Amino acid sequence: MTAVRADRETAAGSGTGAVIEVRGVSKSFGGAAALKDVSLSLRPGEIHALMGMNGAGKSTLVQILSGAQNPDAGHLEIDGRSHGVLGPRRARRLGISTVPQRRELVMSLTVAENIMLGALPARGSLVRWRSVAAEARAALARLGVDIDPAVEAGTLTVAEQTMVEVAREVRRGGRVLILDEPTACLGAEAAEQIRAMVRRLRDGGMAIVYISHHIDEVLGLADRITVLRDGAVVASRGPGESDEDGLVRDMVGRDVVSRRPERTARLGEVGLGLRGLGDGRFVDGLDVQVRKGEIVAVLGPAGDAQSRLFDVLSGRRRPDRGALEVDGTRVPFGRIGRSLASGLRCVTGDRRALGLVPGLTVDENLLLAQDRLDRRRLHRRGGLSRRAAPLRDDYRVVSLARNPPVDRLSGGNQQKVLLAKWLATGPAACFLEDPTNGVDVAAMADIHVLIDALAEQGVAVLLASSSAEEVMRLADRVIVVRDGRPVAEYEIEKITRDELIAAVLGGGLS
Ligand SMILES: Nc1ncnc2c1ncn2[C@@H]1O[C@H](COP(=O)(O)OP(=O)(O)OP(=O)(O)O)[C@@H](O)[C@H]1O
Ligand SMILES: [Mg+2]
Known part of the structure; x- marks a missing residue:
């Protein structure tokens, strides 16, 4: 942990060792509360999973972390400094990167162009394509993924598109990475590739916020699991302290059984x-x-x-x-x-x-x-x-x-x-x-x-x-x-x- 923190000078100064402390954040829409007095810490070198039922407030919390929404009450402490109103630009400058569930690549551009979007290295008005490819390749290598920077983004699989978005954020100097349901509707193999990338980034010292409805995935991946219910934190535990049934009870408030029924209908034409x-x-x-x-x-x-x-x-x-x-x-x-x-x-x-x-x-x-x-x-x-x-x-x-x-x-x-x-x-x-x-x-x-x-x-x-x-x-x-x-x-x-x-x-x- 200390070794990880040493090379992230900006994380120093925070007494708790957290990159971000969320303190008592509340947010309402039209008078109804989506988040109620939420507090949690994001630490470098940790995967922090957010779980909860649909509408529990996970994406709203992500929007507050990324500066897209301002809290009605409470604040964020980033590197020990307090921010009531953050805003997307400052969030990004502070190294907070979000990969939303919907992919945001430009499908007709190459992988390298997407990674370097808005930051194409130029001499005069000439873009230096060779260094574009090299920088993109370096960003992908940091994730440990093997994607050709020269191919069009539209030819990639869904998992690869996610990786390219993450590479873009990593290259921009992200140190907090927020992934909103990155493995929703991926097959087993693709989901494992995403998790391998996330682990690698965690091991490199990133703080990762990981949203998923897949319980076994979260149990195998997360260093901390925070459960939101009706906008409030109802549990925050290490994976060793969590199991599937307990998590379901935290999220839903009761057990959930799902069993394959005996089919009684006879098959027709x-x-x-x-x-x-x-x-x-x-x-x-x-x-x-x-x-x-x-x-x-x-x-x-x-x-x-x-x-x-x-x-x-x-x-x-x-x-x-x-x-x-x-x-x-x-x-x-x-x-x-x-x-x-x-x-x-x-x-x-x-x-x-x-x-x-x-x-x-x-x-x-x-x-x-x-x-x-x-x-x-x-x-x-x-x-x-x-x-x-x-x-x-x-x-x-x-x-x-x-x-x-x-x-x-x-x-x-x-x-x-x-x-x-x-x-x-x-x-x-x-x-x-x-x-x-x-x-x-x-x-x-x-x-x-x-x-x-x-x-x-x-x-x-x-x-x-x-x-x-x-x-x-x-x-x-x-x-x-x-x-x-x-x-x-x-x-x-x-x-x-x-x-x-x-x-x-x-x-x-x-
Ligand atoms: N801009 C908005 N205006 C009005 N209501 C909103 C707005 N954004 C979110 N909400 C409401 O806030 C609540 C929390 O939504 P949020 O998207 O945070 O849920 P979630 O935990 O991400 O759920 P899911 O698992 O379905 O993605 C929901 O009831 C939603 O309808
Ligand atoms: Mg959501």
């Missing part, structure tokens, strides 16, 4: 059929027949294959080859209206870009799909809040204000609105892309029960997921996809979680 789907790049030769009452998962690393499936099934994009059938009827590709009319409902993994209408309220978003599909309703839109209430309950949508614009909801709550919006329309078949992305442990258990119920009602469910746990919990069958190609198929009852992960990683079954 094929409700959703995909034949020979291919676009020569992201999906290649995918054949899936999902029967009514069945849940079939496509498991692979998050990203291209999944979102391409969403684009194709929802009618946004025509593949090069293949055919789609819903309920025995051929559905033409490339027509959103025809996809909807077939009874197929597709829930995107990119809720912000494709899922929700940000200017509309939560209730309006919840009922939008239902009412569009039933045009008589569109002209008589009375009783919105009465009709939305059961959906809010079933999906545990919580917010400080009663019915705010949907973009004011916390990330996990937006995800719940997205699912409720589509699943409440009485689908014949559905495609779900990472349905519990960013959702807390209690809401996840509820959503899994709602998806079970869809299958029980005879809906054909196709699930695209990056989580082996989720697939083991929900699916009847799983197709493992690598580089867009199906490489193996298993009945869930005949495989263990570890075997499934091995199959994803390419080890195959023993």
